[in-house]
Amino acid sequence: MTPAPAAAAKNTNTAAEGEKQGKMPSRKEKTLDHLKKNLNKWIHNQELRDLSGLNDVPRTVRLLRQEGWKIDVRGDGYVMLTSLAKGVARGKRKAINEKVRYQVFSRDAFRCRACGRSAKDGVKLNVDHATPVDWGGTNDISNLITLCDECNRGKKAWVNSVPSQSMQQIMNNQTVEKRIEALFDEFPNQDIPSLMIQLVSKGSLDWQRALRRIRQRTGKKILPIQDRTGYHYIKEQQV
Numbered sequence: 001m002t003p004a005p006a007a008a009a010k011n012t013n014t015a016a017e018g019e020k021q022g023k024m025p026s027r028k029e030k031t032l033d034h035l036k037k038n039l040n041k042w043i044h045n046q047e048l049r050d051l052s053g054l055n056d057v058p059r060t061v062r063l064l065r066q067e068g069w070k071i072d073v074r075g076d077g078y079v080m081l082t083s084l085a086k087g088v089a090r091g092k093r094k095a096i097n098e099k100v101r102y103q104v105f106s107r108d109a110f111r112c113r114a115c116g117r118s119a120k121d122g123v124k125l126n127v128d129h130a131t132p133v134d135w136g137g138t139n140d141i142s143n144l145i146t147l148c149d150e151c152n153r154g155k156k157a158w159v160n161s162v163p164s165q166s167m168q169q170i171m172n173n174q175t176v177e178k179r180i181e182a183l184f185d186e187f188p189n190q191d192i193p194s195l196m197i198q199l200v201s202k203g204s205l206d207w208q209r210a211l212r213r214i215r216q217r218t219g220k221k222i223l224p225i226q227d228r229t230g231y232h233y234i235k236e237q238q239v
């Protein structure tokens with residue numbers, strides 16, 4: 001019998017190194033720490049850059065979001081942490097299995113629920129959440145819809161540009177009509193894509209009728225935009 005080789009000394013960490021690590025928070029940690037201290041307050045990227053020394057703040061914010069931190073991002077460079085509790089990391093979200101995907105495709109007649117196109121029209125179909133997970137949506141089949149690549153991209157761009165906290169509040173309204181009205185109240189004087197109105201309706205095919213009822217009941221000027229891909233609520237400025 002040959003003798004077993006001596007185990008290599010694995011532990012190369014010295015006490016000094018451990019102490020150093022403990023004292024030096026990473027730039028990402030500094031960023032998160034600052035956001036935690038300013039919970040529910042909009043903080044500009046520049047402030048985070050000055051504080052942490054990070055060159056690419058948006059990238060770090062993306063990483064933190066992927067880890068499950070609830071950070072809202074605005075197009076003008078402001079970010080806001082909306083909860084001290086870390087959510088479920090992106091990669092750990094339950095995947096939608098093949099059987100369910102097929103059920104969703106077949107229920108939607110293998111067509112994009114937003115534009116109506118199918119594979120025959122050269123589009124790739126995806127299964128996506130009608131109510132995004134960040135807004136409280138689940139993996140239940142009733143919350144899954146068929147979307148083509150193009151509509152899916154458009155949807156994601158919009159979903160990432162709006163504060164998930166306000167969207168959660170909008171989604172908490174019980175009726176389709178209330179949710180659509182809350183959506184326009186939250187985002188007046190800007191174009192809202194029809195797809196977003198559909199999402200807020202949670203797949204109700206009735207949303208155009210609900211929109212008409214809102215206009216009749218409130219007299220709000222909610223008008224189709226020029227290419228008819230969405231609507232715009234013209235809210236008079238308060239003097």
Ligand SMILES: [Zn+2]
Pocket residue numbers: 112113114115116117147148149150151152
């Ligand atoms: Zn589509």
